[in-house]
Amino acid sequence: MDQVERKRFVNDDSRLRERAAEMVESRRAAGLDGLVGGLETVIICVEPHNLRAAAGELLRTTGLSHRETYEDAARVACVLGLEGSADFLVTCRTRGENPFLPYNLAPKSRRLPNSRLETFVYKCRDIDAFARIQKERGVRFMTEEPLRLGSYDYIQTPPSPYTGNALGFIQWRGEEGRYLHDRARALTWRFEKPDLPFLSDIRQLDHTATRVKAEERDEAILEFMSLTGYDFDFAIYVESLNSITSVARLSRDDYAQVFTSGITAFTDLDHSGPTEKYIHNYGLRVHHMAFHTENIDEVFAGLKADGMKFLVELVGSPEDGLKQTFSETSPLTFLVNEYIHRYGDFDGFFTRSNVTELTRATDKQ
Template sequence: MTQLICGNCHKVYDSSKHGRCPKCKRTTTQFYEFSNSDDFLQAQIPKIEQFRKDTGLQGLVKGLNCVIINTEPENQRLAVKEILKNTGFSYGHSFQDTNNIITVLNANNSADILVKSRKIDKNPFRSYNIRPKTQNFPNTRLESFVFEVLNLSKYVEIQKDQDVKFLTDIIDRDNYSFIQTMPSKFIGTSYGFIQWHKNKGDYHPDEFKSTSSDIKKPDFEYLKNIKELDHTATRVKAQDRDSAIIEFMKLTNYKFDFAIYVNHLNSITNVARLSAKDFAMVFTSGITNYKNPEESGPTERFTYNYGPRVHHMAFNTDKIEDSFEGLKANGMDFLIQLVGSENEGLKQTFSVQSPNTLIVNEYIHRYGDFDGFFTRSNVTDLTRSTDKQ
């Protein structure tokens, strides 16, 4: 079965099912066998930049404020303890409202991590969580990336004009106003937007119940080396790679920076950045779509087994060799040893997948004035290691 890509609207579809593009109905001969490249994406960038200027979106959205991870109720406390044990994040506060139990974790100069579980059955993300290897985790995923905005009402007006769908209307609190999109059909994750009025970092709703916690952060010395959230990597289906990145750029002020192709593993690592110093958003996809376990490569196998979702959270790490040994000594297992070197500009490693969040931890250290973000050799080694999942 051949998969084609429409030269007009970039829709990917099976040639055996349609005689013409099912989206734009084009019937000309401008169809191409599907394989990802940067051509279409690069052509869209100036259009998106003009869209931002024309609508007033430019400069309206700032950097990442927090990520929201939802777990099964019995795993929420375990997930908090795990993050405290394996990162430099500290306990902030816990509370519950009508629908959720939430713990806030903080680190200096970093987006926060909110770990929560639902008290109700309703879950708009559940359909994205039912895959061959996630059957027992119907509520578990990093659900939302939350970005700070300067004027939420204006932002929502702009995006509603573009037919963006939100889960609710704007939620106004004393400390902040908040809204989030429906889960993206490309990544299964929502984008949230928050405007702070006062007490930035205080996520308590107006009516809540404080939850005391006896969870203590371990005092391992190496945890001081593990710092801010550097980036996350979301794995998406090959056919959705361009659409996922374009969607993200239209919702934020991030720009597509570069892509690293690892052809023999059928994988592309795509990086979007706000600036060199800000949290980076990484999307990883196949070059071609999933065919079967033998031919598809680790990235497409992951999306087949787990669905599109955040694969790992990466933490900037000083003294990475000492930190790596300390983590191992205290029970953390890894998919791969440290890869890279000072001469190459960086070192990285992947932990095994968390049984509580289904997320891998990456630990990364860049040396000196290295500004390449990644290297091809490291990306290749790290991608290959995820075959063990």
Template structure:
């Protein structure tokens, strides 16, 4: 097997846009150091995914059926019903119901194909912090806006989240745990016994932690979206893969090598029409700026995918990549309940990169089927 060393960055010389992004990202990271933000944001704690009340239970069961996650907690609060799904070593997934017109994400959810699911999206990425009040004070001084004036308090944690980004439609949350025993039940919430069981399917044990998530952003907002994320977290911009034939760039921000990575996929040129703009910009026209997929690290990927298919999962393409290239990946069809695609990804032991250019091109092309 060949060891792939950093296969993903765009080949030199870098484009003017890429040089500008790297320079500005360096400035943002220096500002993080100067303002005392470095070290105030840790890894990804959890992800909040909202769906309509009638689709909540189907969405949760779908995740139990097609990932390694299990239910760790469930509760009611004044606004919704929520299920928490987890796996050791992975960020948790909080699936909640959302209805009504007071949804701060409502505008970002609009697209040509989202009319029947106006409240459905992966809304918030929640990161840990050792000192939430200090983080809030610094970021408010820099003009960052939050959905609440002060943190939401519970017996287990303090939590706050930003207003939805004008570039991604996503919010970033920050949580400080007060106790060793974690519980997401908010103050005034009521814990309940979940009435859903995980299927006893052996292949689900091959599906592991949340590896990365990918948000689709408009071409003209790529730089701003990445810089915003870097300024709010302890991630850094790593590299971009240009697929010019499909008018698409896949950009990766990472904290440390084994940590959750945030991926941004955008057009190279802004949308000008369905026929010529490529699958990334067309996706945004159809669904709005939003998270396109969640990727789960997967062992025995061929047999696991075969078993998922036998259990009813449909895929946008066949497995791409090879052991010789160091990486294999596949996209599922998007969920009818969450609009999210599941990616299953396997990196071989001596693979020293994150993506391969050929895989990115094939996966990007497959999104045109949505």
């Protein structure tokens, strides 16, 4: 897309919905239906000197607890978990090249060139069939065949040109949730969970949101659909901020994958809106991780008292159906924590008013 085309580009959902329906049929015809399930693991990479601090930060601001730490040929990984939620692997590379590096060198992210949420790992029912079918469809993986690691088999895509994220696929052969594998050794690191009572009200990972370029929104969503069982559900447009929040879902009860983009493409920092401005400053990457939160008013007050700073106060109300807030950006991971509570019979996912306020708050980054 040349400069003239970019200036004329405007997103809408009509063509995306047509192509999404075609993608669903393509998955079915290829024999992919039912092979990939829900989110199992999130992999966050940080600079080696920040590994302990990054794991400690998550332990202090979420309901996650430390399960194990191990080292293999390429990295050290701290495994954090919570019943009913995707697991978190907070890692650092110890050797080898970083395939995500080109996506980490934007003006405000290059100071931590190895730090980002890198990979979403999905449960796979038959990883050999999945890898074979996807390779026949032209998908590239970082290894020719799934890695056989004893307790599980694993294969991963390279970073996407549309999101900067990779997708991993895991088939458990042993105890589910045990990431220490045949090619790794356990480390005796210990992390104490902070004694903050409100942390027990911060529950499962609800969704994450990746910032993608306006002109690549459709391709990012369709690529994700092609590799998983997720479907495009809906989008909320905030014209005043040149922003679209697009949601892909596996079911109403599962973790959701969110893509945030501009309606029109980036032109300059003064006129393109906070979403496209964020991409210019930080690159394609996950912007925030949202955690389902009970007693959200008490949690918000507790996190504040413990020193967490926020981009915005709590927005929403029981009458609106939900409340949400954004933390400030982590200096270790560049990630924002969202805390979200949906009330009672609220049958939506977001509200336009909340999306508007949260999007506006990201202009402070």
